[in-house]
Amino acid sequence: MREELNNLKNNALAQIIDAKNEDVLEELRITYLGRNGNINELTKEFKNLNDEEKKEMGILLNETKKTIEEAISSKLSEFKKEKSNAWFDYTIPGKKYNLGHIHLISQTIEEISNVFEKIGFVRVRYPEVEWDWYAFGALNFPVDHPARDEWETFFIDTKPHPKFGAMLLTPHTSSGQVREMQRVKTPPIRMINIAKCYRRQSDVSHYPMFHQFEGLVVDEGINITHLKGTLDYFAKSVFGQTVKTRIRPYHFQFTEPSFEVDFSCTICGGKGCKLCKEGWLEVGGSGMVHPNVLKAGGIDAKRYSGFAFGWGVERILMMKPGLNIPDLRQLYSTDVRYLKQF
């Protein structure tokens, strides 16, 4: 046994010195030191030895094992050292990992939703295909009123409803206002309805489908200062603390008073540029909910009041500085060279 151990040791050391690479070294380690390796094989023969010899061989075996381990270890270090002295090009381009892409519109919707959810708004999504009553009638539009013109609505080719009128593709998320009032029934209401809208716009720079987000707050004592506070909160959350907001007189059938909402230009910082109007960007409309709309929603207009606003998701996205998308239609491109930039 002593001789066998010695030979084993010498063979091992010779092979280790000769080893060309780490793989060979690993093979040697398994051969000699592995579970079924040479050293362990020898231990099987221990049963033929007496106690005295067992003790002696045990020590020798452990010494041999240790010697081989150290030789392997030091050869490994040699390899490592060679490696670190070898030419290693750190400028080599990194491996490409191809993640997919979430659309900018989805990202913007998520961002908008998060801002409002922080101040207690409940996110909902109301139908794209609606009745005339929810889209116009309940919102205080008389039949055949010129104000309906601006909404350039798509109508569905189907029988109208005896109570709710024609079926159409909703041109604005305001159609969700009365639905929300009917859902919640008793204020407080803080709704953020984000959904697809459709308008039959014949000019080249518009896409017939787009996204809007509609806010509705109804409670006791809601007044214009709360509307201002809310849109100011939104503006600052999305565009930074230095952005300013203002509201100006406008007209919608479903709000009284009605307002046009402007943010200070996010592109030029309010100095004035070719995209803004004297430093202000028009964001969208808003107003105090008209009492007829509250009534249509089954809400007591004497006890409760509210405000609402409805703006374009794409509009908010286009206002983000540094994005540089030339026009809104690009957002609906299916060209993957474009989508991959998101």
Add this chain to the structure above:
Amino acid sequence: MDITISDNWLREYLQTKATPKQISEYLSLCGPSIEKVEEKDGDILYHVEITTNRIDCVGVYGFAREAAAILPRFKIPAKLKKLNPNNKINKIDNLPFSVVSDESIVYRTLGVVLTNFKNRKTPDWMQKRLLACGVRSLNAIVDITNYVMLETGHPCHAFDYDKIKYKKFFIRLSKKGEKVTSFDEKTYELTGGDIVFDDGDGEIIDLPGIIGTKNSVVGPETKRVLLFIDNNNPTRIRGTSMKYTIRTMAASINEKGVDPDLGKSALLRGIELYQKVCRAEVASAIYDDYPKPAAVKTVITSKAFIEKILGVDIAKDDITKILTSLEFSPVWKAETLSVHVPSFRARDIEIPEDIVEEIARVYGYFNLPSRLMEGKLPDPLYKSPFSLEWKIKNIIKALGGTEVYTLSLVPNNYLDAEKALSLKNPIGPESKYLRSDLVHSLVTALKENKGDYESLFMFELANVYLQTVGDLPEEKLLLGMCFDGYKYVQVKGILETLLNDQLNIPVSFEKDPPSEKINISSAKTPIGYLTERDDGIIVSEIDSQALQKLYRPLRSFVSIPKHPPQIEDLTLNVPAGVEIAKIMQSIKSASNLVSDIGLSGTYKNSFTFRVTYQNPEKTLTDDEVAGQRNKIRRVLKEKYSLEFK
């Protein structure tokens, strides 16, 4: 409605030192919105957006009235020069004229006859102003009617008096089939219900409030002119104008409801201009039929109500000042406020909220503070789907999917046109139908990118629209995916990772003969499908609502075994026609110590399975593993006649 106001014209009615920039800025903050200020030919032009409820501002005079109320709030003195044309008329003759009217459709009619037009050439200053407002100059007689409209805000019309057979207008509604030819030579066949002037013998000689007709228009041979003003039912005007698409400026103004009280001043202004510019003379009495002048409207509100909507306190004095400047007449009785509404705002002001708007806008919205709501929060939405939808998108992004938004409206070859909903007024045939699947749109999107990629995975989470009798369609939210340059195993792997692994929804794949669809099922219920098309594109749709129902955020924890497993590879040749899933199932059930089995490699029809043996109580020995292996070998031989390699 977009209009143009000339600055030097404006200042004939507005006395102020305000600069155009100040007028533009301050009016936009408190009243009509000035979109652009343009310098042109020595004048300044304001491009203004007039909202449908503020037709009182459409003329220079109404605009000046607004400015006179608003500018002083910014410490800029401004005074309105009242519209007070001379009403002492010397008539040289008493020519007859009258109207047989219908007060349900026409609220007021005014007319006067003029003769001896010594000049018919429109002076330069008038031409310039008309052009600036986008109105063509024709001759002085017609131009003055347009000038009066632009200045006072009330449209009016000039007729050739000698073309009016009985010197009378008979006002009625049109009958179906009647024809009328406009002065610009267009003939319209009427459908009935339009307000028309009949000459007494059944011939239509005007489409009032909209456009003049050829048979009564003023021409170079006209000797005597009837200057006429009609104030009509706005809904009828709009109906006629939209039906035949005659969108003149007069129609756009009249359909919004002009103040009938304005009619007299407008007529007198017209006479003034004919006398001044054309040196014409009045040859008849002024005809004025106003059977039902609107009663003065009063709206009642209170200081408390005003402050409730504004959110701030406001002094009674300030309220009075603001309303008075707008020509409203406020009367206080303690804290109650009765407001008499001027006739030119009667259509717009109905409820107390309207009064509050008048006060608030002139007070200045910019003077109000910004506050967030303080009250109770609403209850959250039961089973809100949005966070899972976002999570799903992020998982698919990690798996290499690119999100796309395609149009919900599709051509008829994308679906069964009989079953689908379609638009009455589509933009074109390509976008006429409401889609009932996502796959067609996604495949089109994929194909539009041919050549730009080696492999492409696109996805969309969107509604499809399924017709429901007597109700709105069902809007079904689907997850649509399509793959090009992907092998079936890759797509299946993506779906298994998404569903089994990430959403904790165990699914199985079942063929659905005779179709080529492979159903994705959870507990035998299909929740989606995938199909490989002939062109190699693989498509899949999954019902998002099913995902919402089946999703589990947490899995049941599996304790980690105390002893190491034994893992080995077994390779088999599996001929075509034998399903691998069945082989793997057989291997797994052959031995109760097989804790896992996976496919680690394939080459042609050689399949290498990685088998994991695990005994929770102990580490298995080589012999014990061999025993289990033999069980597997036996089952494979008996069931499938297969041998390990």
